[in-house]
Amino acid sequence: MVITRFAPSPTGHMHVGNLRTALHNWMWARKQGGRFLLRIDDTDAERSREEFVDGIRADLDWLGLGYDGEERQSARFDRYEAQFQALREAGRVYPAYETPQELDLKRKVLLGRGLPPVYDRAALHLTDDARAALEAGGRRPHWRFRLNHDAPIGWTDHIRGEQRFDPSRMSDPVIRREDGSWLYLLPSVIDDIDMGITDVVRGEDHVSNTAVQIQMFEALGATPPAFAHEALLTGSEGKLSKRLGSLGIAHFREAGIEPQALVALLARIGTSDPVEPEPDAGRLAATMDFARFGRAPARFDESELATLNAKIVHQLPYDRVADRLPSGMGGEAWETVRPNLSTVRESADWWRIIEGPVETGDLSEENEYLEIAAEVASEIDWSDDPWHALTGALKERTGRKGRALFLPLRRALTGLDHGPDMAALLPLIGRERAIERLSA
Ligand code: GLU
Numbered sequence: 506m507v508i509t510r511f512a513p514s515p516t517g518h519m520h521v522g523n524l525r526t527a528l529h530n531w532m533w534a535r536k537q538g539g540r541f542l543l544r545i546d547d548t549d550a551e552r553s554r555e556e557f558v559d560g561i562r563a564d565l566d567w568l569g570l571g572y573d574g575e576e577r578q579s580a581r582f583d584r585y586e587a588q589f590q591a592l593r594e595a596g597r598v599y600p601a602y603e604t605p606q607e608l609d610l611k612r613k614v615l616l617g618r619g620l621p622p623v624y625d626r627a628a629l630h631l632t633d634d635a636r637a638a639l640e641a642g643g644r645r646p647h648w649r650f651r652l653n654h655d656a657p658i659g660w661t662d663h664i665r666g667e668q669r670f671d672p673s674r675m676s677d678p679v680i681r682r683e684d685g686s687w688l689y690l691l692p693s694v695i696d697d698i699d700m701g702i703t704d705v706v707r708g709e710d711h712v713s714n715t716a717v718q719i720q721m722f723e724a725l726g727a728t729p730p731a732f733a734h735e736a737l738l739t740g741s742e743g744k745l746s747k748r749l750g751s752l753g754i755a756h757f758r759e760a761g762i763e764p765q766a767l768v769a770l771l772a773r774i775g776t777s778d779p780v781e782p783e784p785d786a787g788r789l790a791a792t793m794d795f796a797r798f799g800r801a802p803a804r805f806d807e808s809e810l811a812t813l814n815a816k817i818v819h820q821l822p823y824d825r826v827a828d829r830l831p832s833g834m835g836g837e838a839w840e841t842v843r844p845n846l847s848t849v850r851e852s853a854d855w856w857r858i859i860e861g862p863v864e865t866g867d868l869s870e871e872n873e874y875l876e877i878a879a880e881v882a883s884e885i886d887w888s889d890d891p892w893h894a895l896t897g898a899l900k901e902r903t904g905r906k907g908r909a910l911f912l913p914l915r916r917a918l919t920g921l922d923h924g925p926d927m928a929a930l931l932p933l934i935g936r937e938r939a940i941e942r943l944s945a
Contacts, residue, residue: 507539507703511565511572512693514546515557518753519564521805522708522738525771529735530706531570532772532790539703543572544696547579548687564754568764569786576700578692585687588695588725589680592650597724598680600646601628602639624649624676648681650691650721658716663733663795665709670716678717690714694721702730709734733795736775741806749805757810761848763821766814775803782816815847831856841929855925859933863920863942871913877902878914879943887936892928918942 509530513523534541543565547553565572592598603611612622629651631639640646654673662668680691697705705715712734722729740749757767765784772789773780776797783789821843823836830839831853842855868875878899885894900910915927918939924930931939 507534507537508542508701509534509539509704509706510542510544510576510697510700510702512544512546512696512707513561514549514552514689515554515561516549516552517557518560518751518755520750521752521771522750524564524568524754524767525738525803526707526735527565527570528568528768528771529733529793530704531572532786532793533704533706533733534573535787535790536793540573541570542700542702543575544700545575545577545579546689546693547577548689548692550579550686553579567754567758568768576696578687578696581692581696582687584699585692585695589648589691592691592724595724597651598648599629599651599677600636601649601679602631602636602644602646603628621674622676623674626651626677629677645683647679647683649677650680650717650724651677652717652720653724656720656723658719660715660719660729660732663704663706663731664736664798665712665734665800668712668716670713672716672720675713675717690718691721694718694725697730698722698725698727704731704733706733706735708737710737733798735798736800736802738775738805739802741804741808760811761850762810762814763817763849766810766817769817770805770810770813774805775799775801780809780813782813782820784817784820811847818846818849819844821849826852833860838933841933842925845925858919858921858924859930861934861938861942863918865916865920865942865945868913868917871917874903874905874913875917875943878917879940882936882940882943887932890928891936891939892931895931914943917945
């Protein structure tokens with residue numbers, strides 16, 4: 506069974522990039538009839554905050570991305586400690602004592618010689634006496650994972666295809682700090698093993714992490730999961746913008762964006778499948794195919810989102826929006842105004858027009874015509890299609906047609922030149938208000 510996870514660090518609000526990663530993990534699990542887990546990566550006690558954990562849950566909830574379980578790294582420190590000790594005994598982790606300044610100097614020397622700044626493993630070759638002397642002098646070790654230089658690293662990425670890394674050209678990664686706290690790399694691998702994760706979908710900024718993590722899986726006796734590294738998101742202008750990095754759900758809600766629109770866009774941008782106004786995330790998931798994910802950055806365009814949003818709004822049934830409509834606005838009114846909306850919130854503007862009073866511009870030139878219209882309106886049968894009854898009778902009485910026939914009526918009745926189908930709108934305005942507006 507496919508098991509995916511979304512593993513945010515609760516150190517800030519989620520932005521579109523995170524949301525997209527969450528969505529793709531969700532979609533992949535749904536498509537395969539698998540499980541999707543939420544894993545809170547809160548090993549960093551100082552920067553992690555409970556309000557951000559709540560925010561992550563609320564955001565997933567709003568998007569409709571249900572998860573089948575939630576895990577927290579901060580609850581698993583004992584497990585990390587145990588696995589760490591096992592790796593230590595196996596000689597796969599070792600203490601290192603260099604200060605950040607010393608490491609920096611080493612890097613600069615290598616770079617100065619035109620060499621890649623790979624850690625020289627000096628700490629691995631310390632004698633017991635040398636180590637004891639350092640500790641006696643008050644130095645505390647941080648810990649590195651010893652890469653196996655004899656085992657070339659490779660995997661077939663769902664998106665990037667064949668990946669190869671030469672471990673001898675990589676630094677042994679630091680996995681634990683002097684104070685005993687964990688860096689991201691090892692706990693994530695331990696979790697992925699324990700939680701049976703089969704597929705890791707994440708941004709391509711993690712590719713080099715994956716290389717070292719693959720050796721960690723193997724060192725812990727596990728088969729690595731499959732990986733999919735997606736190209737990063739860029740703004741419509743083609744660069745990674747700061748603004749994009751901060752755009753979160755609050756912004757989209759504020760702008761009247763429906764979760765279905767955001768999901769439909771994030772599901773497809775950067776793939777060779779078209780962006781479609783598909784409000785059913787399950788259906789989007791069913792068509793998901795990593796082979797269609799491109800290697801070029803995915804462009805996130807807010808105007809594309811707005812257009813998609815309107816198309817989604819035009820499909821929303823009344824029961825999905827009822828609690829957000831102005832009080833008194835029923836299903837019939839919703840269906841009438843819906844095709845004219847970019848956001849659900851705009852329905853309030855239409856409701857105001859239906860309920861009145863409406864503000865019209867100067868219609869004095871049409872006085873005579875509107876007087877006749879008011880008279881006709883009081884004579885027609887309102888029980889069935891009053892708009893066609895009204896315009897049909899007016900056409901006969903005045904000889905007007907087309908724009909000259911319709912526009913003054915629309916203006917007098919709604920105060921606007923454009924809007925929902927008058928045939929649908931007029932019954933909602935109703936006889937009394939219509940006659941009043943026409944005679945005004
Ligand atoms: N907490 C990590 C991040 O937010 C998780 C990366 C991963 O998916 O493994 O980048």
